[in-house]
Amino acid sequence: MEDFIMKEKYRKILPYSFYKRSTIKVAKELLGKLLVHNTREGMISGIIVETEAYLGRNDPASHAAAKKTPRNSVMFGHCGRAYVYFIYGNHYCFNVVAHPDNVAGAVLIRALEPCGGIQLMRENRDTEQINNLTNGPGKLTQALGIARSHNGCDLKKDSLKIYDIGCNIKAEVIARCSRIGIKEGLDLLLRFYIKDNRNISRK
DNA sequence: ACAGCGATTGACT
DNA sequence: GTCAATCGCTGTA
Numbered sequence: 001m002e003d004f005i006m007k008e009k010y011r012k013i014l015p016y017s018f019y020k021r022s023t024i025k026v027a028k029e030l031l032g033k034l035l036v037h038n039t040r041e042g043m044i045s046g047i048i049v050e051t052e053a054y055l056g057r058n059d060p061a062s063h064a065a066a067k068k069t070p071r072n073s074v075m076f077g078h079c080g081r082a083y084v085y086f087i088y089g090n091h092y093c094f095n096v097v098a099h100p101d102n103v104a105g106a107v108l109i110r111a112l113e114p115c116g117g118i119q120l121m122r123e124n125r126d127t128e129q130i131n132n133l134t135n136g137p138g139k140l141t142q143a144l145g146i147a148r149s150h151n152g153c154d155l156k157k158d159s160l161k162i163y164d165i166g167c168n169i170k171a172e173v174i175a176r177c178s179r180i181g182i183k184e185g186l187d188l189l190l191r192f193y194i195k196d197n198r199n200i201s202r203k
Numbered sequence: 204a205c206a207g208c209g210a211t212t213g214a215c216t
Numbered sequence: 217g218t219c220a221a222t223c224g225c226t227g228t229a
Binding site: 052054061062063085087088089090091093095108110136137138139179180181182183201 | 208209210211212
């Protein structure tokens, strides 16, 4: 499986048109895609297994629910860029900007299945346990070395990229439920994950 | 200028 | 299951 994924030949960088669609659709379809960070130390990558959609207006849990501010401005901008923010004084969360024209929206990447650069992930996370490397939004940014400087970076051109590896996740193995860690908007079912995957952040 | 608090995690009962 | 850590953004003044 890993050998297959690592062959450039079978990978395609997702085009901007992939991201310029309904945020919810993009959240679902990012499952099974490969997130890759090219670092000085080497390449670190993982397959996306859990996402959450955050919309613009009409989503009280979204950073973009109110007005555009310095922090959330990337959510209102070009699709296919990274929205990275610092939370709880400790952690970074990585999102992909995705929305139809003239609105705001982003998909939070909540969990990955480790693929390449696992030894680097272990060093970044200071643990040997493979099942504790990327099973949460703050954990995966630490494992991949994603931080403040990646906010606004282009996921087609910069060191952080997302690839289609020809892995189609069937609708019947995608679970849908309400999002984690929010107080409002719990009626919206905008969390998606691959059923029975070992790396999801919570049940 | 400042109080309040968060799209989390890890340690602990 | 509970709870503290920790810092910078945001709204209010």
